[in-house]
Amino acid sequence: TxxxxxxxxxxxxxxxxxLTVYCNSSSVFSSLQWYRQEPGEGPVLLVTVVTGGEVKxxxxxxxxxxxxxKDSSLHITAAQPxxxxxxxxxxxxxxxxxxxxxxxxxxLQVFP
Amino acid sequence: xxxxSQNPRHKITKRGQNVTFRxxxxxxxxxxxWYRQTLGQGPEFLTYFQNEAQLEKSRLLSDRFSAERPKGxxxxxxxxxxxxxxxxxxxxxxxLGGQGIxxxxxxxxxxxxxxx
Numbered sequence: 001t002x003x004x005x006x007x008x009x010x011x012x013x014x015x016x017x018x019l020t021v022y023c024n025s026s027s028v029f030s031s032l033q034w035y036r037q038e039p040g041e042g043p044v045l046l047v048t049v050v051t052g053g054e055v056k057x058x059x060x061x062x063x064x065x066x067x068x069x070k071d072s073s074l075h076i077t078a079a080q081p082x083x084x085x086x087x088x089x090x091x092x093x094x095x096x097x098x099x100x101x102x103x104x105x106x107x108l109q110v111f112p
Numbered sequence: 113x114x115x116x117s118q119n120p121r122h123k124i125t126k127r128g129q130n131v132t133f134r135x136x137x138x139x140x141x142x143x144x145x146w147y148r149q150t151l152g153q154g155p156e157f158l159t160y161f162q163n164e165a166q167l168e169k170s171r172l173l174s175d176r177f178s179a180e181r182p183k184g185x186x187x188x189x190x191x192x193x194x195x196x197x198x199x200x201x202x203x204x205x206x207x208l209g210g211q212g213i214x215x216x217x218x219x220x221x222x223x224x225x226x227x228x
Contacts (some may be wrong), residue, residue, distance in 0.1 A: 033217070041222070042118075042203055042220050043219045045216060045217070045218060045219075088155070090217075098160075098209055099157055099160050100205070102156070102157075103154050107152065
């Protein structure tokens with residue numbers, strides 16, 4: 001059972017276009033993290049969102065955590081070829097043990 | 113200390129051989145995670161330590177897999193009698209966890225295992 005579903009799975013766009021990646025779940029998370037991963041490397045943390053409704057901006061990237069803390073989105077403005085990579089959302093569920101649960105991933109390709 | 117370090121970066125082994133990977137977490141981090149990732153997929157949770165205690169193991173982790181963190185610092189992941197289906201990227205992450213702390217996990221560069 002995949003707890004976190006990302007959409008779209010693949011995205012291929014031209015430089016300068018805008019895009020949004022969605023991360024959805026039926027479960028509530030205490031926090032949610034977004035990572036970017038390049039081939040052959042480990043995921044690199046981009047941002048952590050904690051509060052329902054929270055919006056964080058990182059240059060051309062805007063991250064939002066849903067009010068109910070079940071979903072999140074990543075919006076990229078004026079995409080550049082350097083944005084190419086695998087974008088992963090990961091949720092932290094509080095319980096007896098804490099572990100990050102990863103989404104299915106969105107592979108983004110930005111063409112010059 | 114510049115981050116999570118994993119060794120080796122790449123490992124090619126023959127089916128049936130045993131392999132061991134090492135992870136050195138960020139020094140002040142008490143939590144250490146192992147994940148497995150196949151091409152184009154998100155990482156799948158394998159197991160997780162808080163200090164030296166192994167708190168959770170995924171059902172994905174068969175009896176051929178074992179992980180240790182003997183002194184609460186570095187960790188090893190051993191795969192016995194490797195199979196071709198074990199070929200994947202093995203990722204280690206560490207975090208500082210505890211009550212009221214929102215855990216941010218930082219990943220190593222991974223160990224790419226190829227079983228031939």
